[in-house]
Amino acid sequence: MEELKSGDLLKQIKEEVYSKFENYKLKNKKPNTKLSIALWIIPAILWPVGSVLWFFGLFLFQSILLPIGTAMVFISIPLFISAVIYTIVVNKNKSNYIKPFLEEFEISSYYKLEMKRLFGEYLSDLRIEKNFLTTVLKLGPFLYADDPKVKEVMTFSLEGQKFSYGVVTSRKLVRTRHGWRYWYFHQTFIVANFTKSFLESPTNMYFSRTPFLLLDDAKKIDFESPEFNDYANVFSSDQIFARKFITPKRMSNILEISKNNNRAKLEYLFFHKSALVGEVKTFKSYHFKYHSFTSLSNISKIDELVNQIYNKVTCEVSDLRDVLKFFQVMGLFPD
Incomplete structure (x- = not known):
């Protein structure tokens, strides 16, 4: 496969966003702001002119000017009210005009492009799904609270190994001085x-x-490397196999990659048979409750959408790459 450059992704996003937005504008008429301006201009002229005529008619005893000025002032009042109401409606429609376009715009293909750029043909079967992989390790014991919810999960295969990556939101009902409230995690x-x-x-x-989650027979393993023991606490119920797995070379690789602080990091890893679970502290992307990989924030200009998509995709993939690189130096799958 021909290697893609990061600029190619930005170029493709820009071309597709502008092309699809042009089609969207043909089918969806934009709110008319010119009428709103006209409604403001008319009372802006009538009110001061009418006030001046009324003033002169009253104090200069020009009877013909008094009714004209009064009429102009009274006519400007409903026009002013109409201008206010119409402007509010237009601004609301204007802010919501692009919302359906954002909701329908699909960005999962850009994740595939960026992942392919980084991993080439080693990557396959990337999808955005609703659930994590099912393994012998369940996520329940790792959650901070109850009522877990998952909005979107990125699943894929790398070198034939299956992965899923996403955010779980849980909540806990706590009592505060203002009453019972949910705390979200x-x-x-x-x-x-x-x-x-x-x-x-x-x-x-x-x-x-x-x-946490230590089995009754799990024991802490002290390796020959004091530096590694300071960096990682390793517990296992089978120390012989754990030592065979965490070799001096793997320890050295882990310590080397840990020196780079400008990356996403793992807080812990749980291994059992062929399964692995780890919690990730992201570096470039911000994950929040009910996190979605594909949802987009509202914008005022279409240029903002191009940058939003590009930054969202590249930051998410960069953090994921950091984690996968950690697995690579551990020797969990081939270089």
């Missing part, structure tokens, strides 16, 4: 199902989180 997870088993017994690696 959002967590970014990556879930993998590999074609081979790495560890038959559950093994947990904690990088920036206090250890």
Whole structure:
């Protein structure tokens, strides 16, 4: 496959956005702002002119000017009210004019392009779905609260290994001085199902989180590298297999990549058989409750949409790439 450049993605987004927006404008008439301007001009002229005529008619005893000025002032009042109402309606329609276009505009294909640019033919079957992969490791125990909701998940295969990446929103009902309120939590997870088993017994690696979900027979493993022990807390119920898996080379690779702070990072990793679950702290993309990879924010100019899509896609993929690079240096799939 011919390697794509980052600028190619921006160019394609721009071409498709402008092309589809031109078609959209042909089918959807834009609100008329000229009439709104005219409605403001007329009372803006009638009111001061009528006031002047009324003043002169009253104090200069010009009887013909008094009724003319009065009529002009009274006519300008309903016109002024109409101008206000019409302007409010036009501005509302104008702000909502592009909303249907944003809701219908599909951007998942740009994720495929950017992922293909980075991973080439190693990548396949990328889709935006509603659920994470099903593995022997369930997400429930990793959640901060109850009532989990998932809006969109990015699923794909890399070197034949299956991955899913997305945000889970959970909530907890708490009592505050203002009454009962929901507290919302959002967590970014990556879930993998590999074609081979790495560890038959559950093994947990904690990088920036206090250890949790420890099995009764899980023991902390102290490796020969003090630097690695300071960076990662590793627990396993089978220390022999865990030591065979986390080799000195893997420890060295993990420590090397950990020196780069300008990247998305894993807070912990759970391994069991061929499954993996990790929680991600993003670096470039901002994840919030009910996070969506494809939804777009409202805009006032079409140029803003081009930049919004490009930044959204490239930032999301950049963070995901950081996580996959971490898996790569661990030797979970080939270079």
